[in-house]
Amino acid sequence: MLKLDKCTIANGDFLLNADFEIETGARVAVIGPSGAGKSTLLETIAGFRDLKAGQIYWNGKDLTTLPPGKRPLAMLFQDGNLFPHLTAAQNIALGLRPNGRLSTDEMEMVRSALQRVDLLDMGARKPAELSGGQQSRVALARILVQRREVLLLDEPFAALGPALKAEMLDLVADLVAETKTTLLMVSHDPQDALRITRQTVLVADQIAQAPVATAQLFENPPPSLRDYLG
Amino acid sequence: MVERTQPINPWPGISAATLVAALILGTLVTVALRAETSGGFAPSDWAALRFTLVQATLSAVFSAVLAIPVARALARRRFRGRRLLITLLGAPFILPVIVAILGLLQVFGRSGWISDVLSIFGLPPVQIYGLHGVVLAHVFFNLPLATRLILQGWQEIPAERFRLAAQLGCNGMAMFRLIELPMLRRVLPGVLAVVFAICLTSFAVALTLGGGPRATTIELAIYQAFTYDFNLGRAALLSALQLALTAAAALAALKFSRGDSFGAGLNRAIRRWDGGTPLLDAIWIIAAATFLLLPLASVAISGVIGLFELPSLVFRAAVTSILVAAASTAILLLLAVPMAVSVATGRHNIVELCGILGLAASPLVIGTGLFILIRPVANPTAVALPVTALVNAVMALPFALRILVPAARDTVERHGRLALSLNMSSRTFFIRVMVLRLRPQIGFAAGLAAALSMGDLGVIALFADAQIATLPLQIYRLMGAYQMQAAAGGALLLLLLSMGVFWILDRGGRWHAEA
Secondary structure: OEEEEEEEEEEOOEEEEEEEEEOOOOEEEEEOOOOOOHHHHHHHHHOOOOEEEEEEEEOOEEOOOOOHHHOOEEEEOOOOOOOOOOOHHHHHHHHHOOOOOOOHHHHHHHHHHHHHOOOHHHOOOOHHHOOHHHHHHHHHHHHHHHOOOEEEEEOOOOOOOHHHHHHHHHHHHHHHHHHOOEEEEEEOOHHHHHHHOOEEEEEEOOEEOOOEEHHHHHHOOOHHHHHHHO | OOOOOOOOOOHHHHHHHHHHHHHHHHHHHHHHHHHOOOOOOOHHHHHHHHHHHHHHHHHHHHHHHHHHHHHHHHHHOOOOOHHHHHHHHOHHHHOOHHHHHHHHHHHHOOOOHHHHHHHHOOOOOOOOOOHHHHHHHHHHHHHHHHHHHHHHHHHOOOHHHHHHHHHOOOOHHHHHHHHHHHHHHHHHHHHHHHHHHHHHOOOHHHHHHOOOOOOOOHHHHHHHHHHOOOOHHHHHHHHHHHHHHHHHHHHHHHHHOOOOOOOOOOOOOOOOOOOOOHHHHHHHHHHHHHHHHHHHHHHHHHHHHHHOOOOHHHHHHHHHHHHHHHHHHHHHHHHHHHHHHHHHOOOOHHHHHHHHHHHHOOHHHHHHHHHHHHOOOOOHHHHHHHHHHHHHHHHHHHHHHHHHHHHHHHHHHHHHHHHHHOOOOHHHHHHHHHHHHOHHHHHHHHHHHHHHHHHOOOHHHHHOOOOOOOHHHHHHHHHHOOOHHHHHHHHHHHHHHHHHHHHHHHHHHHOOOOO
């Protein structure tokens, strides 16, 4: 269970309060107007921003002061998810061993991760030699070998076309189901949220609200969400 | 702004910066302590100060004023070889001073081309030694720099302004007053300050074309106090004076000059509708190109003959120079790369400040300080080459940082978060990400450092005895002995080595580098 305990996030003059829990294995969308603090919320959970007040727990363990790499979660950013000077396989290998060489077993794990995302022949290519969709698959393959318990997505597929984005989201849904990972996903498109998440956190008016059932939320949206949806 | 953690260990950079600061400030203190024991300024010292200021002022004014029409012509004309010419304008930065001086002597000297032409008409030969020779050489080196800086100002004027002015019917003088004059007012103070600061510390030019009581710079006076009188107290006093001057000038140059003079984007010719006279522009471009290329062509032509009968001394000096340049480049990279990475975290401004110190330091002052420090424990001539390599590296450091820091910042910005979320150690980030991403900039900085060190004729002259010589020093000695053929051959060899080493390192850095 991911618990945000009376958290206050400050970014300059901007403030965001969050006080809720997310069940282990849940799939949660984070939705709200642009500038409301969706990315800020995820970056704080990931450890890239310090909390002004409050604590973050994962299964009872206090994460608040841990550096990003020591937290039991993986994150995909809007861009810059791969190192452009490393091959696809090398990028995936960083998820297993960020600071050293791989053992034979680990190389096999990289291979099977490539296979899982249908890129078995592409391991030696560098990101520039891959299409946008293939780059996203490589990033997901790395998430797969990282085996973190929580996955945070900050709109990593925003630059892809609608069909490709849907394909990636389905792949994410499959992967988190296979690995029983808890998913938090920023989105500005209700269709994305409905597609793979069951619950939604609404971020608006300086508050990140507790998750509610996604379908229910969109059937009967509160005023702030109604304004946003138009 | 909330401070984010970064996958960087700033301490190697801070240590490097501390070393640099200790070297520059330590030698300074050493010199200052010595200076107190001497008897104050002599009349010749005031003459040196006056000459230094006069020649630097004249050099700055001539370089800037002549650069305006050249830059304007380059900004509004498109022709074959324009790119090449603009690239060549960057070359004097790494051109060995002694090579240029030899070329200038062959063109403007007593028995040079111009004097030959004059003698046909029964006119006396021109004189190059003295104030006007020093200024001529400084304009040769700084006209291209001034042109590049002013050209950059021209390129930064939005094309829409010219379009609007053209639509309003402005032409010629009106266009100049409306758009170009304000730009020049903004850019010229920086250009003047930079050229002035560069000319203040001029040593090799004053050594070869100046000299005598009426044409001695402070830098040269330090050298003379050292080598002729061996008066360390006086050398120290002059060093203190030089330091005050260079620090003030460097501060002024930093204040007035903006941004990167290494920047790309000078290849674009702005579309203009005011016509102007193509002939006048062509004359300016051809005149500037001739002024810059003729001396080099002269060295190349005369050097080819000399190249085949070079004394073995010259080859030995060339090997020495290559070793010094290699050591200097290695020292530079060991200092500059960690420092750039520290600066890139944005929290260690003091590191950046230490890098800039090199701009204010004069090589001969550092040399004097090191000489005073080393003499009680060892024979200074025995460490002439390591000291030269070290001082050259420190002098190249400000330029290297200017090349490396923006790219290092960009790398932290783009890849820092990912590295952190992967739990990558700062060591791994440095080796597997930072160094690989910075490779083109590291190659460029290394090329500059190697070429600068290869062509440097400065601190080596303080320390070397008759047994040791770098190639520039050997050429200077050959010129002093009127062995002009051998000197020209050596100069061509030096030119090829400097440009070659720059080309190889710069290319090597960009080889197969991904965007």
